[in-house]
Amino acid sequence: MRKNLFAKGAAAAAVAALALTACGSDGSGDDDGAAGGPITWMATLHTPVTPDEDGPIQTALEKHTGEDFKVQWVPAASSAEKLNAALSSGALADMVSMAPVDSSTVRQSLTSGMFWDVEPYLKDFPNLAEIDPQTLDAARLDGKLYGVPFQKIKARYGVVVRQDWLDHLGLEVPHTIEDLEKVAVAFTKDDPDGNGKDDTTGFIDREESFDLGFRSLSGYFGAGDDFEVDDAGQVRSTLDGDAFKQAMEWYRGVYEQGAVNQEFVTMQKTNQQDAIARGKGGIVVTGLFEAKGYLALAQDADPETPMKWALVNDMTSGDVPRRILTDTAGGLGGWLSFPKSEVKDEAELQRVLGFADKLLDEEAFGLMTNGVEGTHYSQDADGVVTIEDQTAWEQEVQPYSSSRLSEKVVTYKSTEPYVDEGNEKMLENEQYAVVNPTQSLSSEAYDRQWTTVHDAAKDAYNKYVVGQIEMADYEAAIEKLRGQGLGDIEQELTAAYAEVNG
């Protein structure tokens, strides 16, 4: 019942906005005043705290953009449900953050014709005109751009290794898969923390191994990002490609030597961080920005912690040239989309796009990244940013940082250890990034079946690594999935690929 009221309210607001913006453009030709009522924004919340509507960041952003806006925060965990509910009740906002990128709900909604194709308008706005072309490519669905892409760094992953453990054992930082295995085993067997107990392991992996950690490792072996296109133009899943299987065999070997935490299949992210902070393991395949967090956690527990990290972004295997799988779908974090039901005409679209464009200004980016100078952070003569009030930053600024339309407007220098190094190495990664060649193609079978196929493959992978099944069983499982949708997906994508590139 409340939703109806809300829908009516939103509709009324939209009508009012329409009338008023129309007036604005008739009159002075300047329609960016706050005349049209606040812009509403359905944004994803990745932090536990919802920021205050009159908080310093929102106030400052309103001042900078010259627009009133209201954010409806949707917790990331329930975003799919909320999106479904909002779509079916028509209770959408002027701007809707659409993520995750591979969600079939998101993709189906975007291509349903409910949202504006924004591509023709981008060139009119200074920041929107400069979006990375590879990211734009990734963001198009069937050749149309149904929203402003959230830009991320294309490949943030790498391998982080406990430098102090390496030093203690007299080992070098590993840059090849072969050395990585040796280090992992040494971390397991040779008591790298010197406490005389057999209580350490190499890799600390977690439940999402198949989606994150191992996936990134498989890239070093030459596996593609979900799909590959062969010389004949056939689209094939990487799931039973040779490189992927080789990576699985390697990882199982490491697991059998005890050099991966044995119950990674049940380990959640926070448990993983906790295990790393307590020195249970010394190798993590993760975003290169994570080392700072691990150190902070370890220091919380023990201010004297000897923890030091080596950040490796150039891992290679055999004669496979350096490469890294994108962990952000080619720098795409989602879409900021504008429903036609709320944004009624081009004038209104210009207004919300103008607002989005201003959010990409350095000043707005700074507000959403660091907060207000003097309140949340300080900056010295070299441009080094120090967060002064961590609690205030977490409550007032951090929620906005995941709603930034781009992560890479400015790279701030930091006094925090590993931040500058991580940023630098992630940028180095960009030129080696491997992106799924079929990402912007659409396939009905993909939308309908991919999640099921993916989940089943993930189960088979987990069973293989812990030794419940053998490689032949894994291959059989993937072959079975071919009959249950994966085959259709490959066929449809091959056809779509030929149409676009042929």
Added chain:
Amino acid sequence: MSAVTAAKTAAPTTPTTSGGGVPARPRRKRVPALWKHKALYLMAVPGILYFILFKYAPMGGLVIAFQDYLPFLGIGGSPWVGFDHFVRFFSEDTFYVLLRNTLMISLGMLIFAFPVPVILALLLNEVRTKWFQRSIQSVVYLPHFLSWVIVVSIFYVLLTTDGGSVNNLLVSWGFDPVPFLTDPDWLRPMYIFQEIWKGAGWGTIVYLAAMTAVDVQLYEASELDGAGRMRQAWHITLPAIRPTIIVMFILAIGDFLELGFEHMFLVMNSLNRDVADIFDTYVYTAGIENGQLSYAAAVGLFKGLVGLVLVVFANRLAKRFGEEGVY
């Protein structure tokens, strides 16, 4: 009401609709009776409204089980597909896996978990020191107030092979670590044990209440005849609470396919999914994660119907054996 909540609430509400008909009475007498007890009926209005608004109205959303429902097209705009989703569901292998898993765990619950509160209540009833009985009662109630997330987390910390207390103990005694959390064979025992740990204490309330109603004279008489405590429990207390046990049993049968999503979802992982995936978790993965709302609604509807049939059946059975039943 959104489609999602409709799909979710559809199943749990279905069994409760089996309220049975009002006994037929001569028509002319009904209106005066209604008027005579108007105050009582007035008091029932909020409850009736609650059921209409939050239980019956959302059932309208069940029609999406017969459509290819897409949120942006709405119920009005989505194409009708008849029984396609049901046909698909019954012809997939998953159906048998889900049915087997659900039945196995439900059976385990009935056999192992159902009697525990009865036994616990009998034991508590025999405790003569009042303050001791009270404190034990409070302690066994407590787990009921913990959410499943907490219960499963506690068990995770205890049972994990990566440094969990139970496995540390096993290893120090010279045994091999047991992968309780990931071994498919351990899933059912662990699940049922957790259910007992959390729910058994709370379940005793009903039985303890029934026991207070037992006539004290019966105990006194039996004592004169030389009955011991065991005999009293067997021949007086248990028969006295039999109707309560039967009602609870019928309710448990009604929930036979209704294991509850949250608990299973939390203990399930890649390695035990083969035995852990039940209707409730499948509805979630198919509906919410994969966006097949209509299909999930069909599965949920099927589950609800089976629950309804089971309740009616169990109730008939109870009546045949001369008991009261729930309606």
